[in-house]
Amino acid sequence: MHLIADIAIIPLGVGLSLSPYVAACERVLREGGLDPQLHANGTNVEGEWDEVMAAVRRCHEVLHEMGAPRVATNMRLGTRTDKKQSRNDKIASVRSKLDSRVASTLPERSKTS
Numbered sequence: 001m002h003l004i005a006d007i008a009i010i011p012l013g014v015g016l017s018l019s020p021y022v023a024a025c026e027r028v029l030r031e032g033g034l035d036p037q038l039h040a041n042g043t044n045v046e047g048e049w050d051e052v053m054a055a056v057r058r059c060h061e062v063l064h065e066m067g068a069p070r071v072a073t074n075m076r077l078g079t080r081t082d083k084k085q086s087r088n089d090k091i092a093s094v095r096s097k098l099d100s101r102v103a104s105t106l107p108e109r110s111k112t113s
Contacts, residue, residue, distance in 0.1 A: 002048060005052055008042035008074045010074070034047050
């Protein structure tokens with residue numbers, strides 16, 4: 001089953017700077033054949049269910065190997081059965097609606113320019 005996931009993997013008990021752990025997880029996701037898209041509060045990935053879950057498990061293992069005594073993960077998962085949709089498809093759909101909304105609020109003379 002194809003899955004789009006928003007994942008935040010948080011090592012606990014390692015101090016304030018988490019960027020080395022984030023970088024380690026990004027590498028794990030790439031090594032797992034995924035194309036992670038890092039954002040300010042986590043990472044988006046898409047792929048087959050088992051591949052995504054295996055990569056998340058591997059992230060936990062790697063962070064523990066790095067010395068994190070605890071690791072917590074928050075995930076939002078989305079699946080569809082009516083069509084195959086990528087994260088880029090979802091973003092493009094919203095952007096097109098934003099663009100059409102902006103165009104519909106312009107004065108008449110600007111619409112034809």
